[in-house]
Amino acid sequence: MNDAVQASPEAKTPDHRMSAGFVAERACPQPNSRVTRTFAGARELLRSSDVRQAGGEAMKMVIDNPDHVSFFFLDGEVHKKRRASVAGYFTPKAIVTRYHPIINDSMDELIADLQAKGSGILDEMALLVAANVTAEILGLDCSGNAMAMARRIHEIRRTDDPAEAKRLREEFYQLHIAPAVAARRDDPRDDVISYMTKEGYSKAAMMIECATYGTAGVSTTREFIGMAAWHLFARTELKEQFLAADEAGQFAILQEILRLDPVTSYLYRVADVDMPDAAEGPIKAGDVVAIDIRSANVDTAVVGECPLAFDGDRAEKVRNVASYLNFGDGPHRCPGSQVALHETRMFLDRLMRVPGIRLAKPPVMILANNTQSYEIREAVVACDKV
Numbered sequence: 001m002n003d004a005v006q007a008s009p010e011a012k013t014p015d016h017r018m019s020a021g022f023v024a025e026r027a028c029p030q031p032n033s034r035v036t037r038t039f040a041g042a043r044e045l046l047r048s049s050d051v052r053q054a055g056g057e058a059m060k061m062v063i064d065n066p067d068h069v070s071f072f073f074l075d076g077e078v079h080k081k082r083r084a085s086v087a088g089y090f091t092p093k094a095i096v097t098r099y100h101p102i103i104n105d106s107m108d109e110l111i112a113d114l115q116a117k118g119s120g121i122l123d124e125m126a127l128l129v130a131a132n133v134t135a136e137i138l139g140l141d142c143s144g145n146a147m148a149m150a151r152r153i154h155e156i157r158r159t160d161d162p163a164e165a166k167r168l169r170e171e172f173y174q175l176h177i178a179p180a181v182a183a184r185r186d187d188p189r190d191d192v193i194s195y196m197t198k199e200g201y202s203k204a205a206m207m208i209e210c211a212t213y214g215t216a217g218v219s220t221t222r223e224f225i226g227m228a229a230w231h232l233f234a235r236t237e238l239k240e241q242f243l244a245a246d247e248a249g250q251f252a253i254l255q256e257i258l259r260l261d262p263v264t265s266y267l268y269r270v271a272d273v274d275m276p277d278a279a280e281g282p283i284k285a286g287d288v289v290a291i292d293i294r295s296a297n298v299d300t301a302v303v304g305e306c307p308l309a310f311d312g313d314r315a316e317k318v319r320n321v322a323s324y325l326n327f328g329d330g331p332h333r334c335p336g337s338q339v340a341l342h343e344t345r346m347f348l349d350r351l352m353r354v355p356g357i358r359l360a361k362p363p364v365m366i367l368a369n370n371t372q373s374y375e376i377r378e379a380v381v382a383c384d385k386v
């Protein structure tokens with residue numbers, strides 16, 4: 001879909017989604033999986049203790065030593081314990097004291113460069129902010145080039161070739177992880193590398209952990225920023241509403257944008273036991289279920305009327321599900337969701353106030369086959385030169 005407002009033939013109300021047509025044509029659930037589309041069915045599975053993660057890397061992961069496997073791929077009590085050990089990276093205090101200064105410094109650099117040149121590439125700008133924050137969380141800032149780190153993580157994420165993935169991981173380890181480990185042995189800090197060094201993680205375990213954090217922290221946030229910016233550029237009244245809102249109001253706008261255009265289309269779970277009373281019909285042990293985030297996020301039973309239209313007040317109308325399934329749900333709900341929201345809010349608040357700011361070239365959308373997620377590329381923003 002282009003950036004024009006589309007009409008919903010069913011509801012005869014505006015359809016403000018940017019990615020729906022593109023994703024519908026290209027994305028599909030993995031073979032041999034059944035699909036859950038309602039909000040109730042999706043949340044039931046995401047919160048259930050009778051299922052495990054499935055799909056992608058989760059199906060390939062060998063958990064012979066849970067202590068050295070990324071907590072993203074664990075379930076049950078071991079997952080709960082490991083998740084608690086990293087909770088400190090994502091507290092409100094950490095976001096404000098550790099990450100806000102990084103975001104502000106990054107935006108100072110980006111805005112100065114944008115105004116000096118008169119234009120910039122949106123996704124590259126978003127990548128810098130996301131990379132700098134993720135490097136701080138991981139402890140990879142000592143490598144001196146967060147952008148290079150982010151690009152290598154993205155290459156690992158996109159490749160379908162096992163040999164190429166192995167080569168990229170080795171390169172990533174030598175150029176980014178190994179220097180950080182050496183630095184943190186002498187000067188441990190409150191970051192992922194320091195934790196893994198202290199706990200004696202293997203080289204392979206470190207690569208998996210950093211790549212997983214990096215994908216969540218860099219790639220997903222980068223696309224979120226790009227999509228939200230596209231929405232604001234497409235509708236002047238929405239941009240004005242965003243700039244006039246307080247922090248809570250801006251977060252509500254971002255959640256509504258992400259409800260309409262979630263970066264990830266499907267989450268996967270596999271049943272450990274028979275689930276005869278599941279909300280969308282019986283599930284047998286071993287069944288893999290694809291949870292359709294897009295469909296669940298427009299379920300009128302939960303989000304109310306005109307589900308395809310942007311409604312900045314929707315969060316107040318559906319108080320208990322204001323974030324919908326934008327960041328998942330249950331024990332595996334994205335732990336860095338608040339970091340991503342703060343990055344996106346601060347990025348857009350600064351960018352949209354630049355004199356003369358406009359979208360000179362709309363983005364090209366790409367589908368990442370490994371994750372069935374969209375990517376926003378090649379959008380050019382322009383402004384008055386200083």
